[in-house]
Amino acid sequence: MKYHIPKGFKFAGVHCGIKRKRKDLGIIYSLSSCNAAGVFTKNIVKAAPLIYNMKILERNPNDIRAIIVNSGIANACTGKKGLENTFEMANETALNLKVSAENVLVASTGVIGTQLPMQKIKAGIMKAIDSLEENPSNFAFSIMTTDKIPKISSTKIELGEKVINLLGIAKGSGMIHPNMATMLSFILTDANISPENLKKLLKKSVDETYNMIDVDGDTSTNDMVIILANGSSETPEILPGTELYNEFFEALNHINAELAKTIVKDGEGATKLIEAKVINAPTKEDAKKIVRTVVSSNLVKTAIYGGDANWGRIVAAAGYSGANFDYEKMALYIGNIEEAIKVFDNGTECPFDEEHAKKILSNDCISLLLDLKQGEASARAWGSDLTEKYVEINGRYRT
Amino acid sequence: MKYHIPKGFKFAGVHCGIKRKRKDLGIIYSLSSCNAAGVFTKNIVKAAPLIYNMKILERNPNDIRAIIVNSGIANACTGKKGLENTFEMANETALNLKVSAENVLVASTGVIGTQLPMQKIKAGIMKAIDSLEENPSNFAFSIMTTDKIPKISSTKIELGEKVINLLGIAKGSGMIHPNMATMLSFILTDANISPENLKKLLKKSVDETYNMIDVDGDTSTNDMVIILANGSSETPEILPGTELYNEFFEALNHINAELAKTIVKDGEGATKLIEAKVINAPTKEDAKKIVRTVVSSNLVKTAIYGGDANWGRIVAAAGYSGANFDYEKMALYIGNIEEAIKVFDNGTECPFDEEHAKKILSNDCISLLLDLKQGEASARAWGSDLTEKYVEINGRYRT
Numbered sequence A, B: 001m002k003y004h005i006p007k008g009f010k011f012a013g014v015h016c017g018i019k020r021k022r023k024d025l026g027i028i029y030s031l032s033s034c035n036a037a038g039v040f041t042k043n044i045v046k047a048a049p050l051i052y053n054m055k056i057l058e059r060n061p062n063d064i065r066a067i068i069v070n071s072g073i074a075n076a077c078t079g080k081k082g083l084e085n086t087f088e089m090a091n092e093t094a095l096n097l098k099v100s101a102e103n104v105l106v107a108s109t110g111v112i113g114t115q116l117p118m119q120k121i122k123a124g125i126m127k128a129i130d131s132l133e134e135n136p137s138n139f140a141f142s143i144m145t146t147d148k149i150p151k152i153s154s155t156k157i158e159l160g161e162k163v164i165n166l167l168g169i170a171k172g173s174g175m176i177h178p179n180m181a182t183m184l185s186f187i188l189t190d191a192n193i194s195p196e197n198l199k200k201l202l203k204k205s206v207d208e209t210y211n212m213i214d215v216d217g218d219t220s221t222n223d224m225v226i227i228l229a230n231g232s233s234e235t236p237e238i239l240p241g242t243e244l245y246n247e248f249f250e251a252l253n254h255i256n257a258e259l260a261k262t263i264v265k266d267g268e269g270a271t272k273l274i275e276a277k278v279i280n281a282p283t284k285e286d287a288k289k290i291v292r293t294v295v296s297s298n299l300v301k302t303a304i305y306g307g308d309a310n311w312g313r314i315v316a317a318a319g320y321s322g323a324n325f326d327y328e329k330m331a332l333y334i335g336n337i338e339e340a341i342k343v344f345d346n347g348t349e350c351p352f353d354e355e356h357a358k359k360i361l362s363n364d365c366i367s368l369l370l371d372l373k374q375g376e377a378s379a380r381a382w383g384s385d386l387t388e389k390y391v392e393i394n395g396r397y398r399t
Helices: A048-059 A079-097 A118-130 A137-142 A195-208 A243-265 A284-296 A298-305 A311-319 A354-360 A388-395 B048-059 B079-097 B118-130 B137-142 B195-208 B243-265 B284-296 B298-305 B311-319 B354-360 B388-395
Strands: A009-014 A025-040 A064-073 A104-111 A151-159 A162-171 A184-189 A224-229 A273-281 A331-334 A341-345 A365-371 A377-384 B009-014 B025-040 B064-073 B104-111 B151-159 B162-171 B184-189 B224-229 B273-281 B331-334 B341-345 B365-371 B377-384
Touching (some): A009 A118, A009 A137, A025 A048, A025 A118, A025 A137, A048 A079, A048 A104, A048 A224, A064 A079, A064 A118, A064 A137, A064 A184, A079 A104, A104 A184, A104 A224, A137 A151, A137 A162, A162 A243, A184 A243, A243 A377, A273 A284, A273 A298, A284 A298, A284 A365, A284 A377, A298 A311, A298 A377, A298 B388, A311 A331, A311 A341, A388 B298, A388 B388, B009 B118, B009 B137, B025 B048, B025 B137, B025 B184, B025 B195, B048 B079, B048 B104, B048 B224, B064 B079, B064 B118, B064 B184, B064 B224, B079 B104, B079 B118, B104 B224, B137 B151, B137 B162, B151 B243, B184 B243, B195 B224, B195 B243, B243 B273, B243 B377, B273 B284, B273 B298, B284 B298, B284 B365, B284 B377, B298 B377, B311 B331
Parallel strands (some): A064 A104, A184 A224, B064 B104, B184 B224
Antiparallel strands (some): A025 A064, A025 A224, A151 A162, A162 A184, A273 A377, A331 A341, A331 A365, B025 B064, B025 B224, B151 B162, B162 B184, B331 B341, B331 B365
């Protein structure tokens, strides 16, 4: 596949020996300084690289040159030694790239509680820097843990003869056995935009995308989303209140939504993607509570897995979401817009054709639409179904 | 088994035809007026009997004579007709018992969205009243849905030559396929205590017991706990500030904890009971958030199912619980007090014997102790493990 690669970025992904065979060390490098922003897990148990990155981005948000990432070990719950190892990863990368450790961000994903094999990682860093290339594929593979597929999305904005490119690379398939820490996402762009505006737009987009997906409800110690903008497109600075600002947000949001959905589709044991939408809710907050609770409910997940138009579970999940609404006004539709059937309205069941419902529920992607008919707010969220395979994957012994 | 049956109560459980073969209609009857209190689901989608009972208990909390219960159909999401049917159940029961409808509470559990077959229920009510007996077993069977075992617990308080008896009967095994609405619990006592004090003690006990269990995180439309006290023990009124008040609370709490644990053990597909305790937490609220999140985590549930001492998942769950604490001070123990092993302390793993851990995790009941070492508050919660069987039960087609 051809991607819209932002100018001035290079990538590498190599095997350094944390995993037995597969690639386990990756690097993103920018030829010039980047403005940067990040969003980090709300889990109070934060892995060492997150603590490190939060400090760097506070001190140095307009001079980032590289991100070094390992997979296989999360460097979480590793104490002082873990923090030292994170710093060493940044420093070793900086030395080889002839920049300062303050210019390097770090990410780790994998088993909790294990220390990193620093000799292997140091050798891997040299190897990775020697193999920097324009194609992000090897990098995308190197950050995978239990992911079955690499996750890349890109888009561009045309400005006369110039072009702004955006590229996102992510990993994640649930916080899984053996504690492969969930989600990493790196967004790269050659746009010209300040760290403050990057942060504002990233936060807003994360709330609408990665924060609206659920595989198993667990929040990892290592989740992070980083955006780097190096300005190499030589386009005007993107400023709030302009059309370009909105366009850039839409592009960023498109990439994040694509990556978020790919993570859910790749959920452990998942066979179906559930997309829930709430419309006409009293408030945005209520709309978000309802969609998130619906796609997170084990009972909804198993019903969708079983191809069961079990509307009672969806209505009950909306009811205990904590949202404040009158459920007797709500209508519930199952299926895409062309073929949707109404299963619930006015507080009770609508007669529907069970055969038609079965057909809709045999699709790979199941849409649920909750029309609250009591306001103007809306929200959408994505979840995976829950299968025997999920239990099998996560119930297997660690070692 | 011999129970401590409170004086002046009678029970019945019969088959009226909602289910194909098994008992599906039960009644609790008191020979004299009861003081009563109830706690109801927080789900805003409330089944008809809950709406009815809340009104009756507000108007008439010191003159309840009977509870009529059906299983198989939840009478939830059934609109106006559902409310009319609930009233008819109360009224029919009242007519046959020669009391008023205002003296009768109603409960339903089963499929959401279906109307009750009122002819069958009316015939069943007569049949039940004809077979009232001192033994609560038939009643306990008649309220079961997917429960594998009836759930009864009782205790007594001796006061010189007099005795106060407490008896609890519950049903519930997760909110399950096809939406068998979760949990009903009825506590009966011959104690002499006002509706206000009953309500206060019931609320407090529910918060420490039924509200601290998790099978699948879903909250049903029909959950309720009702307590009736008819004063037939002829003991002094139980008043706040007395030793008897505390003793009565302990007895009530003991019964509720027993029933709550039995519900979890009977959880769909469950093979193990997980008991989590937090001690030395900064606040009670923090302690509760942590234990509830730990026993609700799909990843902890599957690890326990797999016999895996996967402490990282437990620490991560505590971390995203929303509690405010320093996880690097926390120690985590797995196993009962006699055989417990410490697996985590000072922010990182403690070396432990994997064979010993495997042995502990092969038990039916797994204790987890989180010693936060930063305060004096504590809390406990119970959860079931998550198995392929759960997915199988809940993924099966409704009809």
